[in-house]
Amino acid sequence: MPGTPPGGQPVPADGQLPPASLGGLGHQPFGMYVHVPFCRTRCGYCDFNTYTAAELGGASRDSYPRLAIEEIRFARRVLGPSAPRVRTVFFGGGTPTLLPPASLAAILRAIEGEFGLADGAEVTTEANPESADQRSLGLLRAAGFTRISFGMQSAAGHVLSVLDRTHTPGLPAKCAAWARAEGFEHVSLDLIYGTPGESAADWKESVHAALAAGPDHVSAYALIVEEGTRLAAAIRRGDLAAPDDDEMADKYLAADAEFTAAGLAWYEISNWAAAEQARCAHNLLYWQGGDWWGIGPGAHSHVGGTRWWNVRHPSAYAARISSGASPGQAREVLDADQRRIERILLTTRLAGGCAVSELSAAGRRAATAWMADGMADAQALAAGRVVLTAPGRLLADAVIRDLTD
Numbered sequence: 001m002p003g004t005p006p007g008g009q010p011v012p013a014d015g016q017l018p019p020a021s022l023g024g025l026g027h028q029p030f031g032m033y034v035h036v037p038f039c040r041t042r043c044g045y046c047d048f049n050t051y052t053a054a055e056l057g058g059a060s061r062d063s064y065p066r067l068a069i070e071e072i073r074f075a076r077r078v079l080g081p082s083a084p085r086v087r088t089v090f091f092g093g094g095t096p097t098l099l100p101p102a103s104l105a106a107i108l109r110a111i112e113g114e115f116g117l118a119d120g121a122e123v124t125t126e127a128n129p130e131s132a133d134q135r136s137l138g139l140l141r142a143a144g145f146t147r148i149s150f151g152m153q154s155a156a157g158h159v160l161s162v163l164d165r166t167h168t169p170g171l172p173a174k175c176a177a178w179a180r181a182e183g184f185e186h187v188s189l190d191l192i193y194g195t196p197g198e199s200a201a202d203w204k205e206s207v208h209a210a211l212a213a214g215p216d217h218v219s220a221y222a223l224i225v226e227e228g229t230r231l232a233a234a235i236r237r238g239d240l241a242a243p244d245d246d247e248m249a250d251k252y253l254a255a256d257a258e259f260t261a262a263g264l265a266w267y268e269i270s271n272w273a274a275a276e277q278a279r280c281a282h283n284l285l286y287w288q289g290g291d292w293w294g295i296g297p298g299a300h301s302h303v304g305g306t307r308w309w310n311v312r313h314p315s316a317y318a319a320r321i322s323s324g325a326s327p328g329q330a331r332e333v334l335d336a337d338q339r340r341i342e343r344i345l346l347t348t349r350l351a352g353g354c355a356v357s358e359l360s361a362a363g364r365r366a367a368t369a370w371m372a373d374g375m376a377d378a379q380a381l382a383a384g385r386v387v388l389t390a391p392g393r394l395l396a397d398a399v400i401r402d403l404t405d
Contacts (some may be wrong), residue, residue, distance in 0.1 A: 011308050011328030015078040018333060021304030025079060028290040031088035031282050032075075032111050034068060035296030036096040037314055040131075043164045050094040051314060064314070065103040067321045068295050069110040074326070075293045076114040079303070085116040088282035088292075091125040098128075101136050105143035107295075112144075122147055122186075122281040129171040134178040141182045147280070148179050149188040149219070155209035156202040159195045162240065164230070173213035180214070186278050188217035193255065194248040195223050196240040203251045207258045216274040218264055220255050222248050249394050256390060267351045269393050287346045289339075297327075305334045341404050348400050353380055353387035359403055366402035375399055 038061050039050045076083065089111055091104060108123060117123075124147040125140065137148070152172035154160050160169065172189055179187045189210045193203050210218055223243050225232050234240045256266060264272035268287060273279045285292060294301040297317040300309045308331030311317050320327040334342070340358055348354040356364060367386045370376045375392030376399070392399055 008308070008330030008332045011326050011331050013325045015074060015326035015328060017078065017303055017306050021306040021333070022080065022082065024304035025082050025291065026084040029087045029281075029285050029288075030084045030115075031090065031285045031290060031292040032072075032086050032115070033282070033292055033294040033299055033301075034089070034091045034096070034107055035294060035299040036064070036091060036093045036099060037297050038064075038098050039093070039095050040098065041164065041166060061099065063318065064296075065099065065106055067318055068107050070321045071295045071327060072107070072110045072114050074321075074324075075295070078326075079293070083115055085118040085121075086111055087118045087121055088285055089117075089121065089123045090282040093126055095128045095131055096125045097131040097136065101139035101143060104140065104145075108144055117144075124149060124280065124282055126151065127175070129167040129175045132175050132178075134182065137175070137179050137184070138182040141179075141184055146184065147186040147188070148184050149190060149217075149280075150175050150179075152189045152206075152210060153192045154195065154198070154202070155206040156198065159198045159202055159206075162195050162197055162231075163192065169209075173209060176213040176215055186217060187215045188219060188280070189213060189215045191218065191220045191255075192223050193220060193251040194243040196235070196243065200247075200251065200254070204254065204258075207255050211258065211262045211264075216264075216278040217280065218259060218272050219270055220252070220259075220272075221270050222252065252394060253390060256393075265351070266393075269349045269388075269396055284350075287350055289343055289346065301328075305339055307332055307334065344404050345400055348386055348388065348403060349396060351387065353377075353385035354403065356381070356384045356386060359386075360405065362405040363403045366399075366405060370399050370402065 037050050089108060091107075096104060104125065111117070123145045125145055126149045128151055132150070140148070150172045151165075153163055153165050155169050157169050160167070176187050176189065191206055191210055225235060225242065231240070235242050256272075259266070259272040264274050266272050267279050268283070271280065271283070291303045292301060293303070294310065296310065297314045298310055298312040300307065308328045310327040311320060311329045317327050344354050344358050344363070347358075356367065359367060367376060367381060370392065371378050371381050375389055375395055377387040377389055380387035386403065388396060388399065
C-alpha cells in the first residue's frame with residue numbers, strides 16, 4: 001500500500017482547531033480538496049492513496065458521496081461563522097470520474113450550500129480519459145465545473161503499457177475537444193517523462209500530441225519510482241532500467257522549449273499555462289500558503305498553520321464519519337519558523353520566486369552563489385526575489401535546500 005503518513009499529535013474527536021489558527025481564517029484564499037480514492041486498476045507507478053474494488057473491504061463507491069457530504073458539514077461546524085467562501089474546489093484521486101456526474105455535482109452543491117462559492121470560483125476535476133465521454137463532460141460543466149485535467153501521460157502506446165495506463169493513445173485529445181465543445185473554460189493535460197523505454201522521440205511525440213489537442217494548461221512531471229510499487233519491483237529485478245537523470249533533464253528542457261514556443265509559459269516547475277487565468281488557482285493556493293480543507297480518506301488539510309491528515313482506508317474513514325467523529329488521523333501545528341521555511345520551499349518553485357526577505361543570512365549567501373552559477377536570475381535577485389532559471393529548475397531541490405539553511 002502507499003507510504004505511511006507522518007506522525008503527529010492526535011486530532012480531537014470534534015476536530016476543533018487551535019484558536020490562533022481559526023483567528024487567521026479568511027486572511028488567505030480558502031479552498032476545498034475532495035479526494036476520490038477509487039480506480040478501476042492500479043497503475044504500476046502509482047503510490048497514491050487509491051483502491052480498486054478488490055481492496056475496498058467494507059467501503060463502497062456508492063456510499064462515498066454521502067460520506068464526503070457529511071465531512072463537508074463537519075468542516076462547516078469546525079470552521080464556524082468566520083469560514084470564508086470557497087475560492088477553489090479540486091476533485092482529485094484516484095479517478096473522480098469513476099463516480100457518476102450526479103454524485104460529483106452533489107458534493108459540489110454541498111460545498112456551495114455550506115460555505116458558498118466565491119465569485120469566479122475555480123472548480124476542477126481530474127479525469128481518466130477512459131472514464132469520460134462527451135455526455136458526462138457536459139453534465140459536469142452544467143453542474144458548475146469550470147476546469148478539467150486529463151491524465152494523458154504519453155502518446156506512445158508502449159510507454160503507456162509500462163506505466164499500466166489503460167487508455168488508448170489519441171483519446172485524451174478527443175476528450176479535450178469534447179470538454180471544449182461542452183463549454184469548459186480551462187482544459188489541462190498531464191504528462192509524465194522518464195518512463196523506462198521512453199526515447200527522446202517518444203517524448204517529443206507526446207509533447208506535440210498534447211499541444212495539438214489545444215489545452216491552455218499542461219503539467220509535465222518526472223517519473224518518480226516509489227518504493228512498494230510494481231514499477232519499483234520491476235526495476236529492482238532488472239526487468240526495466242531505472243530512469244536516467246540526464247535524459248530526464250534533457251526531456252524537461254526540450255518540453256519547456258516546446259511549450260514556450262506554443263505560448264504556454266511556466267509558472268511552477270512542472271506547470272505551464274497559456275495565460276494567468278489558465279493557471280491552476282487551487283494548486284497556487286497550496287504553493288502560496290493558503291488554507292484548505294481536504295475531504296476524503298487520506299486527504300490533507302491546512303488552516304492557519306495547523307496541518308492534519310485523514311485516516312487512509314475508506315472503511316476507516318466511513319467508520320469515523322458515520323460516528324460523527326473527525327476523520328483526522330493526526331496533525332501538527334507549525335511555528336513561525338516552520339511556516340517561513342515552508343514558504344521558501346513552495347514559493348521558490350514558482351515563476352514569481354521567493355522573497356529574499358524570507359531568507360536567513362546563510363540563505364542569502366546561498367542565493368548569491370546560485371545566481372553566480374547561473375541557477376538564479378540576477379535581475380530578479382537584485383529586485384529582492386530568488387527566481388530560478390531553466391537550469392536552476394533542474395536543480396531546484398538542491399537550491400531550495402541551501403536557501404532554507
